[in-house]
Amino acid sequence: MAAGNLPVSPLAVPLPEMPPVPGARLATGMAEIRYRAREDVTLMAFPQGTTVAGVFTRNRCPGAPVDWCRAALAKGGGRARGLVVTAGNSNVFTGRAGRETCEATARVMAELLGCRPREVFLASTGVIGERLPTEKLTGALPGLMPSLSEANWHAAARAIMTTDTFPKAATRTARIGEATVTINGIAKGSGMIAPDMATMLCFVATDARLPAAVQQRLLKRGVDRSFNRITVDSDTSTSDTVLLFATGAARHPRVPAAGGPILRDFARALDDLLLDLALQVVRDGEGAQKLVRIDVTGAVTARSAHRIAMAIANSPLVKTAIAGGDANWGRIVMAVGKAGEPADRDRLSVAVGGVWMAREGGVIPGYDETPVVEHMRGREIEITVDIGLGRGSATVWTCDLTHGYIDINGSYRS
Amino acid sequence: MAAGNLPVSPLAVPLPEMPPVPGARLATGMAEIRYRAREDVTLMAFPQGTTVAGVFTRNRCPGAPVDWCRAALAKGGGRARGLVVTAGNSNVFTGRAGRETCEATARVMAELLGCRPREVFLASTGVIGERLPTEKLTGALPGLMPSLSEANWHAAARAIMTTDTFPKAATRTARIGEATVTINGIAKGSGMIAPDMATMLCFVATDARLPAAVQQRLLKRGVDRSFNRITVDSDTSTSDTVLLFATGAARHPRVPAAGGPILRDFARALDDLLLDLALQVVRDGEGAQKLVRIDVTGAVTARSAHRIAMAIANSPLVKTAIAGGDANWGRIVMAVGKAGEPADRDRLSVAVGGVWMAREGGVIPGYDETPVVEHMRGREIEITVDIGLGRGSATVWTCDLTHGYIDINGSYRS
Structure with missing residues (x-):
């Protein structure tokens, strides 16, 4: 299935x-x-x-551009030009061949910008195992180069897509002292999207002036609270990359x-x-x-709560139940149990759409199923599990698991 | 979807x-x-x-029958009558209510058999969270009781099914000294099979006479080499139970x-x-x-190799590729990398159907794709990954991930 053929x-x-972003x-x-006939x-x-910060895939088989960025960050002192x-x-x-492509790309771009190759960052997304045609x-x-402009964010959000069905962007402002700075970000991907098309990429730029370590x-903290809290199918791309560039163009007190x-x-x-961007990816x-x-809630630690939540979010049985509109709390209990974290069956409570269906180890007799059924018909589903052991939350x-996933990922490579 | 409605x-x-089994x-x-109108x-x-050994789910929210069996094994000295x-x-x-059902069932069965309740073992499979009608x-x-017979293995293999599409049984003989003993086993399930229908159960009986600890x-060793090496969807049932009963009726030298x-x-x-039974479940x-x-092969340890193999087997992207007949080694590389085990991208080799497609970090230029395409069309797929680091294997x-999985698990509970 080629990019652009999927329904939005x-x-x-x-x-x-x-x-x-100045x-x-x-x-x-x-x-x-x-691709042909698209950017x-x-x-x-x-x-x-300009300073740069980066967070990359934990996959042990990362792509050459990830290796390049890690080395550039480590050796370049957190400076970026391109x-x-x-x-x-x-x-x-x-x-x-992959390493040579990275070196050549950074060298050419550095010449064009008048900087060192280590100040050029690289990211690629798409088919695995084929040489990228460097020339x-x-x-x-x-x-x-002549078309470089501060106005091209929408075009960039589209050009980084592979089989994404819509472009993803977000913008915010923030106060630093008395000054207002802008933060823009674009992202693509959702785990691994279509045959051989991998990768979540996210690029953020701000005109704030920031010490590199800060x-x-x-960025690390923000990614932990966003991209590390989403999952589509539990598969980790070999190319995940989040970069934050700070141009320092804003006039605010020194940080x-x-x-x-x-x-x-x-x-x-x-x-x-x-x-915002992470949820657009989901x-x-x-x-x-x-x-x-x-x-x-109620897990022994926040880390334990996160693992339990991810076990629920990655359970194919929970995800298919949601696709079917089934508030199947039995499968949620199963997923809690398989997380391997401290849990006591007889203290567990489960709510869907804010309605408690099971409390302290058993179904609540005669709970009102009508609002739950209504909630499960909607586009946004809320599941709450209280472990009943501590204060970790x-x-x-995530999203549901549907026939569309099989269609997209099970069709023969074109 | 009700049991029996699925195609075999x-x-x-x-x-x-x-x-x-004498x-x-x-x-x-x-x-x-x-169910109505079925055993x-x-x-x-x-x-x-008769002695008994048991291995149970690692799910932290096990069912009442699993609790019962664990306690019976621990307190009953490894003896079983029913x-x-x-x-x-x-x-x-x-x-x-679940605990009381277990106690009542064991008590009645023990009276019928003339034994202690702790010598009665219990297993249940099916809907979660509904009281089992004890009476x-x-x-x-x-x-x-009058129909108890040594001949009823086929009927038992059928009666323990939920939405299994075929009954599962196996038999072997073995020599102990000069004597021949029989081992029969039946199993049901495949992870979690249909809406609310959970559980893998396996019951094995032999006429060998065995010390309980041996x-x-x-049994533990055998389960590690069989049921612990299969996965359908990575979801762990709350009721998985494997029991081995040894009647001691055979006349062989004392073990x-x-x-x-x-x-x-x-x-x-x-x-x-x-x-044999585990593969029937898959x-x-x-x-x-x-x-x-x-x-x-070539992982740093056997344990590391097992984790990498399970990461491949549980990857939705690998499983959907196989469903689509796609020998997608890029996704296999991704799954190796996400396992979190020692791996070096540039030493990895991947074969499908015995044909090496990628070696030491890159695709093999001009490898013969014809036999690979043919292999992927078949019913039995073989993937080999050499990590290139050590001697662990x-x-x-597993099985592929198809539209059938979504149909079975995504339909609304009846």
């Missing part, structure tokens, strides 16, 4: 208006890496002094090296933007018909 | 002829616990001196308390029988169209 997710949300310029174009290359260019993103080929499991990519870059800490209270509003806005989950929020999001 | 799995195998008598009957109760009765199995209601998440069950038991050790070489052939036959996996064997089995 019923959970799609429209693109918001995206203001410029200093961050974008361009998109066609390199025909895999598949996205560039970002940043002014001198970003090159390709859609259609992930440059994963391509051995030495097509590097040959396309010079022609894109920036990395804020101390340790961060601190001056960044409180910025951190809140960044967390909010990342969660809304475009393969075959998704329903967005599911799972709240776990967590929230995660 | 294309991977089904016929019931073998089942010889008697001392083990079986009966089946109708208690109408949930839903299975009894086994054993002579004095077994009562019900299909249609799992007696899980039923609180005090229907206990009331049915006396009428079944019997437990042999020493420590076991030892005299049991070598018995252990081999038991392992073989358990693997062959009846929800919606299964293909049986998949995954061999992992493991084999697991």
